[in-house]
Amino acid sequence: MARIFWFRRDRRLQDNFALNTCAKAAITDGDKTVIPVFWFNAAEYEGLSGLRQHSLTESLKALDESMDFSLEVISGVEMSSLVEYAKKNRASFIHATESFDPEGMAEQRSLISKLKGTGIELVLEDSYYAVKPGTVEKPTDGTPYRVYTPFYKAWFQIGWQSPVKLTKGFIWKSRSVKSAIPQPTKQATFAIRAGEAFALATFKKFQKGAIMDYSENRNRPDLSGTSHLSHALAHGEIHPRTLLAPLNESDGHTVFRKEIAWREFYADVLFRNPHTLDDYYEPRFKAMRYDTGPKAKAKLERWQSGTTGFPMVDAGMRQLVQTGWMHNRVRMIVASFLVKDLHLEWQHGAKWFEENLTDFDPASNSHGWQWTAGCGTDASPYYRVFNPILQGYKFDPEGKYVRKFIPELSHLQGAEVHEPWLLIDGLTNGYPDPMLDHSIERDESLARLEEIKVK
Numbered sequence: 055m056a057r058i059f060w061f062r063r064d065r066r067l068q069d070n071f072a073l074n075t076c077a078k079a080a081i082t083d084g085d086k087t088v089i090p091v092f093w094f095n096a097a098e099y100e101g102l103s104g105l106r107q108h109s110l111t112e113s114l115k116a117l118d119e120s121m122d123f124s125l126e127v128i129s130g131v132e133m134s135s136l137v138e139y140a141k142k143n144r145a146s147f148i149h150a151t152e153s154f155d156p157e158g159m160a161e162q163r164s165l166i167s168k169l170k171g172t173g174i175e176l177v178l179e180d181s182y183y184a185v186k187p188g189t190v191e192k193p194t195d196g197t198p199y200r201v202y203t204p205f206y207k208a209w210f211q212i213g214w215q216s217p218v219k220l221t222k223g224f225i226w227k228s229r230s231v232k233s234a235i236p237q238p239t240k241q242a243t244f245a246i247r248a249g250e251a252f253a254l255a256t257f258k259k260f261q262k263g264a265i266m267d268y269s270e271n272r273n274r275p276d277l278s279g280t281s282h283l284s285h286a287l288a289h290g291e292i293h294p295r296t297l298l299a300p301l302n303e304s305d306g307h308t309v310f311r312k313e314i315a316w317r318e319f320y321a322d323v324l325f326r327n328p329h330t331l332d333d334y335y336e337p338r339f340k341a342m343r344y345d346t347g348p349k350a351k352a353k354l355e356r357w358q359s360g361t362t363g364f365p366m367v368d369a370g371m372r373q374l375v376q377t378g379w380m381h382n383r384v385r386m387i388v389a390s391f392l393v394k395d396l397h398l399e400w401q402h403g404a405k406w407f408e409e410n411l412t413d414f415d416p417a418s419n420s421h422g423w424q425w426t427a428g429c430g431t432d433a434s435p436y437y438r439v440f441n442p443i444l445q446g447y448k449f450d451p452e453g454k455y456v457r458k459f460i461p462e463l464s465h466l467q468g469a470e471v472h473e474p475w476l477l478i479d480g481l482t483n484g485y486p487d488p489m490l491d492h493s494i495e496r497d498e499s500l501a502r503l504e505e506i507k508v509k
């Protein structure tokens with residue numbers, strides 16, 4: 055009897071409950087062998103941006119290396135290729151971490167239906183979260199939370215298990231053929247570092263340094279004040295339990311725990327409302343007037359290329375394309391700009407983020423967008439429009455972040471980068487004039503909001 059472990063968004067060996075169960079069961083079975091498998095859709099991989107292809111490939115290479123190059127990689131359009139593989143290897147069980155997002159759940163359903171009549175059992179366990187999506191609910195009536203703060207309190211009270219160490223005494227089945235880890239067909243602008251060992255080292259560095267001042271510095275894109283662990287969390291190279299376990303009650307630790315909880319909140323919201331992956335959480339916003347047609351397309355292209363003429367927006371959009379990551383404060387600024395200054399639907403921005411973020415996460419992305427657009431969870435009224443110029447002065451006070459990503463403004467000093475059009479030589483290097491007047495577009499947004507209020 056053989057056991058397969060199906061790696062999904064949990065590409066690590068430690069603190070992996072489902073893998074540990076599989077390994078222990080293999081020891082009990084007597085043959086002690088675990089067959090590690092990763093399944094992917096080749097056409098979907100081909101459709102990814104260069105940065106995303108490289109980040110997935112590097113993640114798989116690191117996983118493969120951590121298990122003495124035993125990882126079997128199987129591709130297919132449907133899960134039947136995994137079923138065929140299991141049959142060929144006389145597997146009786148496929149173990150995996152349970153997924154709670156729409157795509158992961160569809161994979162599970164498909165696999166379960168294709169396993170019918172084969173005698174092979176799918177054993178799903180745990181999740182990519184400290185607390186399983188669908189667990190936290192109001193004690194009064196058992197309904198889910200629509201607002202983050204009470205969710206956080208209830209989530210914290212439920213608590214989570216301690217990280218688990220992978221049992222010893224089992225063996226990986228050695229691979230018979232050369233690895234089929236997908237190889238990028240597109241360029242990435244820089245080398246991506248991935249894998250469990252790198253994630254653990256990154257966390258260690260964060261614990262020794264930036265976490266102490268995290269509560270003050272996490273909003274500053276000009277400082278390296280955050281953990282940069284989102285890539286590792288999105289790929290499952292580290293589990294949130296591992297991050298939460300050593301935290302104490304100091305300011306930095308508490309705020310970091312609260313940020314981890316945002317990820318858990320959005321996963322819970324998406325699990326309970328799968329349509330909100332690409333549809334409105336607050337349905338009335340669907341009826342709002344949004345810009346469409348060739349002019350809207352041209353506006354979207356200026357936003358994507360980081361040439362809106364608003365330095366803080368453009369620096370963020372260029373950081374995204376160049377590095378596959380963007381600081382959280384700037385994600386909010388560029389998202390607000392797309393929806394409230396350009397009057398485009400949030401899904402256009404979410405799609406661009408999905409294509410370019412190496413930390414892309416379906417729940418955090420869709421709901422980060424909807425929160426900022428005002429059509430999502432939480433008391434985030436639509437009239438709270440971010441002013442991209444004032445945000446620049448406040449969160450990049452010396453202009454360092456803007457200068458780093460906009461070389462056309464590198465000749466300017468300090469905070470003057472945030473309004474280069476006010477300076478005689480501000481736009482001499484080809485940086486564009488602002489494409490719109492923020493105060494006019496803000497009023498326009500509020501007027502459109504009034505229209506749906508009346509309706």
Ligand SMILES: Cc1cc2nc3c(=O)[nH]c(=O)nc-3n(C[C@H](O)[C@H](O)[C@H](O)COP(=O)(O)OP(=O)(O)OC[C@H]3O[C@@H](n4cnc5c(N)ncnc54)[C@H](O)[C@@H]3O)c2cc1C
Pocket residue numbers: 272280281282283284285287288313314315316317318320380381382383385386389407411413414415416418419420422423426
């Ligand atoms: C429009 C928009 C889109 C976003 N899309 C994604 C996405 O696709 N993938 C993604 O991982 N995050 C997304 N975020 C959340 C957040 O911007 C990133 O998690 C964060 O910038 C990652 O950097 P870090 O690891 O240094 O974060 P840290 O500040 O060190 O936070 C630690 C971890 O907490 C979680 N976290 C922190 N802030 C948030 C938040 N606001 N929402 C959800 N989780 C959070 C992340 O897992 C993060 O890695 C989005 C936010 C917005 C506003």
